[in-house]
Amino acid sequence: MSPRVAGPLLSILGLSVGLALLDASGLAFWQGLMINLAIFTILVVSLNLASGFTGVFSLGNIGFMALGAYISAILTLPLAVKSEYLPDLPSWLAGVHLDQVVGPLPVGWLAATLIAGLLVAFVALLVGAVLMRLSGHFVAVATLGFLVIVRVILFNADGFTRGSRTFSNVTPYTNLWWAWACAVLVIYAVWRLKRSQYGRAMFAQRRDRWAAQSVGISILRPRLLAFVIGAFFTAIAGSLYAHFITSFSPTVFYFDLTFRVITMLVVGGMGSVSGSVIGSVVVLALAEGLRRVEDVTLLYGLSGALLAAFFIAVIVFRPEGIMGQREISFDRLSTRLRSLRGGGGPEGPETEAP
Amino acid sequence: MGDYFIQQVVNAVSAGSLYALMAVGLALIFSILRLINFAHGDIMMVAAYLVTFALFAGMPLPAALVFMVVGAVVIGLLMERIAYRPIRGAAEVAMLLTSFAVGQILQNGTLLVSRLAGEPVQIAFPAPDIVNGVVAFGAITVPKVNIVSLVTGAVLLTLLTVFVTRTRLGLSMHAAAEDLPAARLMGIRVNRVVATAFAISSGLAAVAGFLYASQAGQINPYLGFTPVLKAFIAAVIGGFGSLSGAVVGAYALGILEVIPTALSGIADILPPGAVPPGVHDLLTQVFPSSLGSYRDAFVFVFLILMLLFRPNGIVGGGGREEVP
Numbered sequence: 001m002s003p004r005v006a007g008p009l010l011s012i013l014g015l016s017v018g019l020a021l022l023d024a025s026g027l028a029f030w031q032g033l034m035i036n037l038a039i040f041t042i043l044v045v046s047l048n049l050a051s052g053f054t055g056v057f058s059l060g061n062i063g064f065m066a067l068g069a070y071i072s073a074i075l076t077l078p079l080a081v082k083s084e085y086l087p088d089l090p091s092w093l094a095g096v097h098l099d100q101v102v103g104p105l106p107v108g109w110l111a112a113t114l115i116a117g118l119l120v121a122f123v124a125l126l127v128g129a130v131l132m133r134l135s136g137h138f139v140a141v142a143t144l145g146f147l148v149i150v151r152v153i154l155f156n157a158d159g160f161t162r163g164s165r166t167f168s169n170v171t172p173y174t175n176l177w178w179a180w181a182c183a184v185l186v187i188y189a190v191w192r193l194k195r196s197q198y199g200r201a202m203f204a205q206r207r208d209r210w211a212a213q214s215v216g217i218s219i220l221r222p223r224l225l226a227f228v229i230g231a232f233f234t235a236i237a238g239s240l241y242a243h244f245i246t247s248f249s250p251t252v253f254y255f256d257l258t259f260r261v262i263t264m265l266v267v268g269g270m271g272s273v274s275g276s277v278i279g280s281v282v283v284l285a286l287a288e289g290l291r292r293v294e295d296v297t298l299l300y301g302l303s304g305a306l307l308a309a310f311f312i313a314v315i316v317f318r319p320e321g322i323m324g325q326r327e328i329s330f331d332r333l334s335t336r337l338r339s340l341r342g343g344g345g346p347e348g349p350e351t352e353a354p
Numbered sequence: 355m356g357d358y359f360i361q362q363v364v365n366a367v368s369a370g371s372l373y374a375l376m377a378v379g380l381a382l383i384f385s386i387l388r389l390i391n392f393a394h395g396d397i398m399m400v401a402a403y404l405v406t407f408a409l410f411a412g413m414p415l416p417a418a419l420v421f422m423v424v425g426a427v428v429i430g431l432l433m434e435r436i437a438y439r440p441i442r443g444a445a446e447v448a449m450l451l452t453s454f455a456v457g458q459i460l461q462n463g464t465l466l467v468s469r470l471a472g473e474p475v476q477i478a479f480p481a482p483d484i485v486n487g488v489v490a491f492g493a494i495t496v497p498k499v500n501i502v503s504l505v506t507g508a509v510l511l512t513l514l515t516v517f518v519t520r521t522r523l524g525l526s527m528h529a530a531a532e533d534l535p536a537a538r539l540m541g542i543r544v545n546r547v548v549a550t551a552f553a554i555s556s557g558l559a560a561v562a563g564f565l566y567a568s569q570a571g572q573i574n575p576y577l578g579f580t581p582v583l584k585a586f587i588a589a590v591i592g593g594f595g596s597l598s599g600a601v602v603g604a605y606a607l608g609i610l611e612v613i614p615t616a617l618s619g620i621a622d623i624l625p626p627g628a629v630p631p632g633v634h635d636l637l638t639q640v641f642p643s644s645l646g647s648y649r650d651a652f653v654f655v656f657l658i659l660m661l662l663f664r665p666n667g668i669v670g671g672g673g674r675e676e677v678p
Contacts, residue, residue: 134662137446141590145654148650149651152651153648259454300465301462301575308459312437
């Protein structure tokens, strides 16, 4: 088997063994952390698709996550809870309860997640058709405006979201396996997309819009495609989050979370899928470690300030992040391994971004 | 009815003055560096904390205000020297993200210091008498802080205009905003100009912070986020980078913001019998009382429309960046 196929398969196998061990260990804290990592990975990879690939920086992605979380949570709420909890729902929605479980499969939740993803993708299509025409920091601020608009709506649509009150009673469907299955699928999808003609169009219009246009690549279409697919995946992360944390309010989905995801993206490298995974691991580990320090020393605010300082240091000293636009190449890894063992295979060229 | 109208106008103008103080600082830095300094709102927040702690420590008001402005200017200069100078001329988005990170540092740093001082996250602002309470003009009452905002805004903006148009440093600032490399070739010390811009904008933000905190009545480390967004909108409405545009945009935003709130109550304000019952019902339906809570959403929809159709602002020409 060529390393190009064996590498990812071995990684997935390794991940599965690791998850099985973690699942059996009963270490609730680490299990929770790993679920968080999966959710963050999806968020960062999706943002990378929407922003890193295209160069159109979106600060509104957490708005899509919020919509995904609320839509899927409303859809899966069991009937008994629903009538009492959200009495003002319109009748066509009040009767919906996607809480069916067939054997080990929570099919209702999976359907709700898919519906949430599709609805949010549709919203992203409408929003993106307008906003993707902007560039540079103007698009960043306009998408930030979208985040504020979503927040205002969530706070005011009491009948659907309970407004500023906590939305709880969400069934905890998300577990290690579902979270990582989704994460692996998203990573795979975005990885394939990067190498496809669509992905190349995204990078091409980012690097040189005039050159791209001169060879017939449109500017708006690849941007919009990336934005909509990114929103779809982000909404799925929202559904995973909602059914993991089980109670939340609109305040969660705001600027702090946005900034955390951006930090992960920039640290990993804008344009690199493996970089996004690495960035998520590094920043989550750092944040978790600093939070421990904070809890012991009671210096609240320390972790946030240090993480932000770390972020500035990365932008100043290594603006391309850990990976830049490169990917981990399994060809190269296996060549390295062989040469370490004394086999001395030919040195493969580094896989550069398209 | 007339009182209600005047009341709303006063609200609009005083909010506009506050936004103008913020937006001018934002536009000043943007015009020279093409940097949208989102940490601007956090300078405002830090200033509100500085004056609070100074007043808690028993400083008289004038001394506390001087302490606040000087402190904010020092922090603004440090911020420029440490975070923004190394990335001057980098990609727009990299600069924007850096300013977010600077804002996070200021927020978390303030939280840290405030907790070490034994204060809760939310502190009641010790508003001094000059901004506390209301003044009655016949039938209408106006909060003092609104009048102070209006007067302070007018005075400071006039001083700024004089500085920019009449002094050597002000003119070099103008030149740097026009064309940075050319200004450097003409022997203008760019670092000094940039530092001056940060000092001025931080000082204005400090004054805005004091006024904002007096209006809000309480302060917390996150209070700068919404005002800086509003100031940005004001600057966009006026045409980003133009100081006079930022002022025009700020007052336009003040008026714009009052509209949903004013309309939401319109049906109840009308004296009974002034309009036929049908019209009254229609008004209640079209402008429900919940309209006011959607204010921020309206403002941002307006921002997006502005960015799309008139990115150069009301005063600037058309010509958006086209994506064919």
